[in-house]
Amino acid sequence: MYLLIPAAGSGRRMGSSRNKLLLPLLDRPLLFWTLSAAKASESIRWVGLIGQPEDFQDFKEIVVALSMTKFVHFIPGGSTRQESVYKGLQALPAVAERVLIHDGARCLITPALFDHCAREISQCPGLIAAVPVKDTIKVVESATHLVSGTLDRGQLWAAQTPKGFEVERLTQCHIEGNRQGWEVTDDAALFEQCGYPVKIVSGEETNLKVTTPVDLAIAEFILRQRNRR
Numbered sequence: 001m002y003l004l005i006p007a008a009g010s011g012r013r014m015g016s017s018r019n020k021l022l023l024p025l026l027d028r029p030l031l032f033w034t035l036s037a038a039k040a041s042e043s044i045r046w047v048g049l050i051g052q053p054e055d056f057q058d059f060k061e062i063v064v065a066l067s068m069t070k071f072v073h074f075i076p077g078g079s080t081r082q083e084s085v086y087k088g089l090q091a092l093p094a095v096a097e098r099v100l101i102h103d104g105a106r107c108l109i110t111p112a113l114f115d116h117c118a119r120e121i122s123q124c125p126g127l128i129a130a131v132p133v134k135d136t137i138k139v140v141e142s143a144t145h146l147v148s149g150t151l152d153r154g155q156l157w158a159a160q161t162p163k164g165f166e167v168e169r170l171t172q173c174h175i176e177g178n179r180q181g182w183e184v185t186d187d188a189a190l191f192e193q194c195g196y197p198v199k200i201v202s203g204e205e206t207n208l209k210v211t212t213p214v215d216l217a218i219a220e221f222i223l224r225q226r227n228r229r
Helices: 030-040 053-065 081-091 111-121 167-180 187-193 213-228
Strands: 002-006 046-051 072-076 098-101 126-132 138-140 147-150 157-166 199-202
Touching: 002 030, 002 081, 030 053, 030 111, 046 053, 046 081, 053 072, 072 081, 081 098, 081 167, 081 187, 098 111, 098 167, 111 126, 111 157, 111 199, 126 187, 157 167, 157 187, 167 187
Parallel strands: 002 046, 002 098, 046 072, 126 199
Antiparallel strands: 098 157, 126 157, 138 147
16 A cells, blocks of 8 residues: 655644654654554555655654665655645556555554555545544634534544545546645545545544644653553
8 A cells, every 4th residue: 555644744833943743752753653653554565755855854864763764755745735745646656546645743543544544445436534523513603703503413523544545536636626726635625526435434533633732742641551551
């Protein structure tokens, strides 16, 4: 299975001036933990790391430390996540029929989830790892902050990554999105916009996206608990 990892995130919400994937988590960069799970997966055999060239030297040091130099490839990204993923798709080997896309900041993913998504994408054109929403979700008017409705959480799922797709279809969706001027932060939204079905597969409650200092503290707690087990 081929895996693309968008890894160009800033550390702005972390209060840092550097790429947040280089911030320490249990004395290792966040990206170390993401790549560790990919390495331990039974299905991942090729990884495309999409980022900004100024971060590549730091990324390479992580890859060397994990002995992953033979199957991690560095891909210069774009100015948006959408553009970066499109560049990643263009850099895939010609034989790649399906691809998983995983946010580098979701560093708590397990190898089992990678493998589960790899099996599922072999039987459908598109998928998202997700978990059912547990909170009650309110629709709020932005101008007044008044509640205008309550959504049925029985039909709501919180999207995670990996997301998986047929490479040819997703590439066509990106081309159409560029032509139409669509701006999305989610590859599945492009897929849906073009009329293709997207399947939900069960994600992991611990597969959080590290975005704020609070997320980082939670991630540290989860990793310590795993290490104890």
